[in-house]
Amino acid sequence: MGPDDVYKGKEIDAILRAAARLQEEDDSRADKGLGLSLSEVEEIARDSGIDPKYVRQAALISSSDTDDEDRFHFWGGPITIRRSFIVNRPLSKREMEELVPSMQRITDNGGRTDSLGNSLTWTSHTRQNQGSMVIMMQVEGDKTVCTLK
Incomplete structure (x- = not known):
């Protein structure tokens, strides 16, 4: 696992989910309560090759969850x-x-x-x-x- 290795769909998903879970478990983070705006998430998605329209659609669906x-x-x-x-x-x-x-x-x-x-x-x-x-x-x-x- 080097910095120049190329990862695809499910591998990227697994890595990001694991990283988010590890960060969430890290109680020492000072900015634990901070989040991202939808435009910031769209920017990350765009940089990752995901069309921002799908981020907006997913946000609409997930915002309906309680x-x-x-x-x-x-x-x-x-x-x-x-x-x-x-x-x-x-x-x-x-x-x-x-x-x-x-x-x-x-x-x-x-x-x-x-x-x-x-x-x-x-x-x-x-x-x-x-x-x-x-x-x-x-x-x-x-x-x-x-x-x-």
Whole structure:
């Protein structure tokens, strides 16, 4: 493992994940609470050969996740129920947006809608903030993947 070795996809992923985990475990870091802005993450991605549009899309999806302390816990661990299904055609942005009032009515909660490219994410927190519901719709080729959690 020398500085001029060339690494590919999964190797890069494994190295960066391990480095992040090691850094997180290092209690002696003074700047432990600091993070990166989305534009800084996009810059790192661009330098790594990743199109920034995928970083924005991943950020939109991951921002819909809640922290463990906000989730319902059962036997000490957070519970997340996830269900996905496929619509056998691409939904338009308008069709996705037309579903939002139904989601709000069913949950009796306004929620928050975020969209990027050909995806829409709707997030709703319970009134007691004990959990959340997230619905993600993502067009992938000639179909739309819908995930509820």
